[in-house]
Amino acid sequence: MIQINKFRKTYNGRVALQIDAFTIPPGIYWVRGINGSGKSTLLKALAGIAHFQGDIILAGNLNSKQQSVAYRGAVNFAEAEPVFPEFLTGNELIHLFKKAKNAPDRQEDFYVDSMSMASYLPDPVGTYSSGMLKKLSLVLAFLGQPACILLDEPLTTLDTDSLPVVYSWIARRHHQHQTTFLLSSHQEFEGETLPDVRKIVVEQGTIRYEP
Numbered sequence: 001m002i003q004i005n006k007f008r009k010t011y012n013g014r015v016a017l018q019i020d021a022f023t024i025p026p027g028i029y030w031v032r033g034i035n036g037s038g039k040s041t042l043l044k045a046l047a048g049i050a051h052f053q054g055d056i057i058l059a060g061n062l063n064s065k066q067q068s069v070a071y072r073g074a075v076n077f078a079e080a081e082p083v084f085p086e087f088l089t090g091n092e093l094i095h096l097f098k099k100a101k102n103a104p105d106r107q108e109d110f111y112v113d114s115m116s117m118a119s120y121l122p123d124p125v126g127t128y129s130s131g132m133l134k135k136l137s138l139v140l141a142f143l144g145q146p147a148c149i150l151l152d153e154p155l156t157t158l159d160t161d162s163l164p165v166v167y168s169w170i171a172r173r174h175h176q177h178q179t180t181f182l183l184s185s186h187q188e189f190e191g192e193t194l195p196d197v198r199k200i201v202v203e204q205g206t207i208r209y210e211p
């Protein structure tokens with residue numbers, strides 16, 4: 001459960017997003033909205049990496065400002081266009097994130113195998129194509145045992161064979177650990193593989209559920 005109260009995010013004095021009160025129960029959510037509506041702004045605030053006015057509270061007691069370290073431990077985030085130091089290898093980044101997220105031993109194996117990534121993970125990420133980098137950023141977002149995983153544009157640059165794999169990761173993690181997902185996308189999510197996706201619409205500077 002995520003509670004957003006009296007939220008206001010401005011850029012250079014201009015209000016980008018304002019949310020008086022909004023509750024997100026456990027579930028899988030598709031965050032929709034036109035370009036510039038505020039989807040990334042919302043996800044970055046929920047990830048605890050953007051400054052804003054107001055409060056975001058996870059599980060009734062983790063305030064993203066007052067318990068910021070614990071909060072960020074419970075929320076994973078994959079950016080729309082991930083940027084990593086080019087000299088690090090995929091394996092080194094996985095190792096780093098596993099440590100930071102206190103991930104179980106060999107947790108990455110399932111994700112790496114199902115996306116057939118093992119052959120290029122020993123290479124520096126500067127050599128990766130945009131799709132290879134996107135897959136790595138998704139694996140990193142699944143490390144640890146977060147209560148909530150935020151994926152900004154998880155489907156862009158992925159080939160069509162990889163889409164069902166990402167859907168299966170989301171469905172599996174949600175089923176096994178009741179992890180909440182917020183997925184921002186301009187593409188529709190496949191109904192059959194992710195049956196209980198609710199929609200959150202970002203428009204006119206605020207958010208609402210779409211029936």
Ligand SMILES: Nc1ncnc2c1ncn2[C@@H]1O[C@H](COP(=O)(O)OP(=O)(O)OP(=O)(O)O)[C@@H](O)[C@H]1O
Nearest residue numbers: 011012016033034035036037038039040041042202
């Ligand atoms: N760093 C920034 N500095 C100034 N304005 C910003 C900044 N980041 C976002 N904005 C503004 O905030 C508003 C929301 O941007 P945001 O990136 O959240 O939209 P979005 O819905 O994710 O868009 P898209 O679908 O194009 O990715 C836009 O008007 C944008 O210009």
